[in-house]
Amino acid sequence: MSDKLLFDRIDEPGLDTIEVYMRRGGYESLKRALRMTPEEVLQNLLDSGLRGRGGAGFAMGKKVSFLPRGAMDKYLVCNADESEPGTFKDRELMQKSPHMLVEGMIIAAYAAGANRSFIYIRGEYELQAMKLEAAIHEAREAGFLGEDILGSGHSQTLVLHRGAGAYICGEETGLLDSLEGKRGNPRLKPPFPANQGLYQGPTLINNVETLATVPHIIKMGGTEYAKLGVDNSAGTKLISISGNVQRPGNYEIELGMKSRDIVYGLAGGPEPGREIKFWFPGGSSSPVLTPEDLELPYDFDSMAKAGSMLGSGAIIVVDDSNSVVDVALTLAKFYRHESCGKCTPCREGTNWTVKMLQRIHEGDATPMDLDIIASVQDQIMGNCLCVLGDAMAMPLSSMVAKFRGEFEQYIEEKRAAAGFGEMPEPSPIAIAGAA
Amino acid sequence: MSEQSPAVARYGHGSRIPGWDDSVDLGKDPAPVPDPATTPVPPQLREQIEAAMAKYPNFRSAAIPALHAAQDLHGWCSPEAIEQVACVMRLTPGYLTAVATFYDMFETEPVGRHRVYVCTNISCSLRGGPELLAAVQQAAGEDPDFNVRGFECLGACDIAPMASVNGEFVGPLELADAEQLVADLREGREVLPEKQLSRRACADPGAKAQAHE
Ligand SMILES: Cc1cc2nc3c(=O)[nH]c(=O)nc-3n(C[C@H](O)[C@H](O)[C@H](O)COP(=O)(O)O)c2cc1C
Ligand code: SF4
Ligand code: FES
Numbered sequence: 001m002s003d004k005l006l007f008d009r010i011d012e013p014g015l016d017t018i019e020v021y022m023r024r025g026g027y028e029s030l031k032r033a034l035r036m037t038p039e040e041v042l043q044n045l046l047d048s049g050l051r052g053r054g055g056a057g058f059a060m061g062k063k064v065s066f067l068p069r070g071a072m073d074k075y076l077v078c079n080a081d082e083s084e085p086g087t088f089k090d091r092e093l094m095q096k097s098p099h100m101l102v103e104g105m106i107i108a109a110y111a112a113g114a115n116r117s118f119i120y121i122r123g124e125y126e127l128q129a130m131k132l133e134a135a136i137h138e139a140r141e142a143g144f145l146g147e148d149i150l151g152s153g154h155s156q157t158l159v160l161h162r163g164a165g166a167y168i169c170g171e172e173t174g175l176l177d178s179l180e181g182k183r184g185n186p187r188l189k190p191p192f193p194a195n196q197g198l199y200q201g202p203t204l205i206n207n208v209e210t211l212a213t214v215p216h217i218i219k220m221g222g223t224e225y226a227k228l229g230v231d232n233s234a235g236t237k238l239i240s241i242s243g244n245v246q247r248p249g250n251y252e253i254e255l256g257m258k259s260r261d262i263v264y265g266l267a268g269g270p271e272p273g274r275e276i277k278f279w280f281p282g283g284s285s286s287p288v289l290t291p292e293d294l295e296l297p298y299d300f301d302s303m304a305k306a307g308s309m310l311g312s313g314a315i316i317v318v319d320d321s322n323s324v325v326d327v328a329l330t331l332a333k334f335y336r337h338e339s340c341g342k343c344t345p346c347r348e349g350t351n352w353t354v355k356m357l358q359r360i361h362e363g364d365a366t367p368m369d370l371d372i373i374a375s376v377q378d379q380i381m382g383n384c385l386c387v388l389g390d391a392m393a394m395p396l397s398s399m400v401a402k403f404r405g406e407f408e409q410y411i412e413e414k415r416a417a418a419g420f421g422e423m424p425e426p427s428p429i430a431i432a433g434a435a
Numbered sequence: 436m437s438e439q440s441p442a443v444a445r446y447g448h449g450s451r452i453p454g455w456d457d458s459v460d461l462g463k464d465p466a467p468v469p470d471p472a473t474t475p476v477p478p479q480l481r482e483q484i485e486a487a488m489a490k491y492p493n494f495r496s497a498a499i500p501a502l503h504a505a506q507d508l509h510g511w512c513s514p515e516a517i518e519q520v521a522c523v524m525r526l527t528p529g530y531l532t533a534v535a536t537f538y539d540m541f542e543t544e545p546v547g548r549h550r551v552y553v554c555t556n557i558s559c560s561l562r563g564g565p566e567l568l569a570a571v572q573q574a575a576g577e578d579p580d581f582n583v584r585g586f587e588c589l590g591a592c593d594i595a596p597m598a599s600v601n602g603e604f605v606g607p608l609e610l611a612d613a614e615q616l617v618a619d620l621r622e623g624r625e626v627l628p629e630k631q632l633s634r635r636a637c638a639d640p641g642a643k644a645q646a647h648e
Contacts, residue, residue: 007642073492085556085588092637116492123503123540124552124589126602127633159490164499165539167587181498183537199492242558242592249593249638266639284557284588316558316592330560334587340537 005216005236006209007252010096016131018138021099027144029215033107034152041111045214047222049234054079054170054207055283055312057300064112066194067202075203076109076117077179078211081163081170083122085284085334086314089238090208092250094121094128097212098135102158104214106144110154112204117156120175123164132160167338171386172205174340185342186386207312209238230256233299237313241267244274244319253298260294263317274319278402282311284331285391287398288318307398324403325410328396329357335392346389349380353396360411363418367408374400465529469522476519480508484523494524498534502541511542539586546582549620551575552599555585558592562607567596570613581617594632604632 014020046061082090147155168174169184178184197203226234233255242248246268278288287308296302303310336350359365377393483504487497505516512535521528535541553568575581597606619626
């Protein structure tokens with residue numbers, strides 16, 4: 001046995017077919033789960049300590065237990081929108097081992113008492129959607145989906161739903177609206193999806209990786225799985241590493257591994273002669289960390305203690321050949337583009353942040369503008385309907401706070417280059433107004 | 436001071452700011468749900484939309500799949516395409532336009548049939564994404580067959596800088612690949628086969644262990 005769970009021999013040819021998957025012991029966990037009661041399956045999920053892999057890190061078993069009991073239409077939705085910049089782990093899993101996700105979804109639905117399930121996959125993942133569609137068809141033919149699965153009394157449908165390109169549809173309530181055929185605007189919470197979600201029914205929403213881990217938990221037993229990883233961060237995690245490293249890609253690690261061993265050991269560190277300037281530990285929405293923080297273990301609590309978050313497990317490394325201002329501008333433009341526009345601090349705040357960074361870029365700003373940028377981020381944080389606004393404000397304020405010197409130097413250099421010297425020229429609009 | 440100062444650059448509509456969207460003709464009545472008797476819908480499209488509607492507890496969920504199907508057929512979400520979807524789904528064209536304009540993959544203007552999305556988000560821009568976009572745009576030139584767009588993270592930062600070419604992910608791309616990419620599309624060849632993501636192995640060396648047991 002290799003020490004991989006989700007990525008165990010992931011490149012084996014044909015693993016995307018039910019034959020190879022079952023030859024390797026696939027769907028045995030499902031059979032085992034269906035011999036247990038839903039409560040026993042739920043207990044295993046609770047014991048495992050599995051935390052959500054989509055970004056928020058909420059305990060999965062607990063979320064399942066929030067769904068009301070009793071006979072009614074209940075829904076399970078798999079979040080396969082994967083649009084957080086830097087994240088591409090779900091893609092590899094769905095493309096190469098789609099049955100692992102399907103099996104996990106059937107077990108999770110059984111535990112939650114959900115009879116209808118959906119996979120919301122981002123529209124750009126066309127190959128992965130095809131693989132999943134084929135896998136769902138095979139699973140149905142094999143009797144793992146449909147009425148009275150394997151004589152257990154549990155019935156379940158599974159529909160693959162392709163999105164059409166919108167980051168906000170990764171946010172769980174935006175996803176639900178989009179799945180209902182509307183614009184993907186997030187909803188006010190509460191009510192939480194566990195009570196009122198898809199079509200107003202109780203809904204469990206989990207990330208692809210979270211659900212794909214479920215068969216392994218059933219196979220090992222919850223308490224056994226909990227021994228992997230470290231305290232409060234159980235299990236293995238798929239991490240996506242990208243940016244300025246020599247071996248970008250997906251890796252499966254045991255949580256609690258030293259960050260330096262991931263960035264340098266697995267991904268090979270930056271190109272020779274380059275130094276790391278900063279890194280995002282959990283996708284572009286996580287506050288940036290500095291090279292010193294590479295000594296920290298990579299787990300939920302350590303990242304939170306360092307003022308950032310593990311997020312989706314996407315590490316983006318930025319080396320010293322890049323300017324922090326350019327990265328900040330790219331980041332802000334992304335969030336401006338993806339803001340759904342429903343609430344003002346996010347819609348206007350992202351727009352103003354881009355404008356201010358562009359002024360810096362054009363040599364049209366003064367160091368005082370950095371205080372305004374920081375204050376705009378403060379106004380966004382905690383004042384939005386969903387966390388997209390915060391997802392820009394948090395990394396952006398961390399950049400301004402940690403690299404203020406570089407921002408100021410950049411501003412002065414650009415100002416000098418634009419020939420503004422000490423005093424900025426009056427703008428044409430001001431002249432027109434005076435005329 | 437009633438005259439507009441000529442010193443200020445103004446947009447066609449007279450304002451100094453471009454505005455978010457195209458303005459709406461408020462004098463026009465909202466379009467009703469199209470009448471099936473006067474709205475011809477290609478049978479194959481109707482079938483696709485009806486099949487999608489049958490998959491969900493609420494038919495409205497099929498809006499995105501239906502728009503995908505209509506766009507595949509018409510090349511973009513044209514007023515005619517929207518009209519046909521609206522007719523089959525019994526929704527107003529306005530509702531579907533509102534949905535279509537929310538999502539990046541739906542084209543609300545006519546576009547070329549070769550869809551090239553070049554990622555310009557963080558990980559790609561650290562490795563030359565914006566320059567790649569410029570190179571592809573230059574290689575495609577004014578060719579109306581091409582729809583070259585800068586795009587947000589496509590979930591393939593491991594092959595940065597990358598592009599999605601008619602749905603096929605390719606990378607890591609050099610600037611010189613831009614010419615090849617455009618030429619492959621023009622001549623109907625497979626695009627940069629050796630750079631396709633679908634053929635790439637997982638980066639984790641441990642994942643390969645005992646692959647041949
Ligand atoms: C703006 C935004 C984008 C998100 N994008 C994703 C995503 O692409 N995939 C995902 O699994 N979760 C995403 N999330 C997190 C989801 O809202 C939700 O927490 C998650 O799907 C729950 O699954 P988990 O508990 O298994 O992690 C996003 C959240 C926000 C606020
Ligand atoms: S925070 Fe932004 S994305 Fe979220 S609901 Fe408000 S406007 Fe929309
Ligand atoms: S940043 Fe380009 S694919 Fe993710």
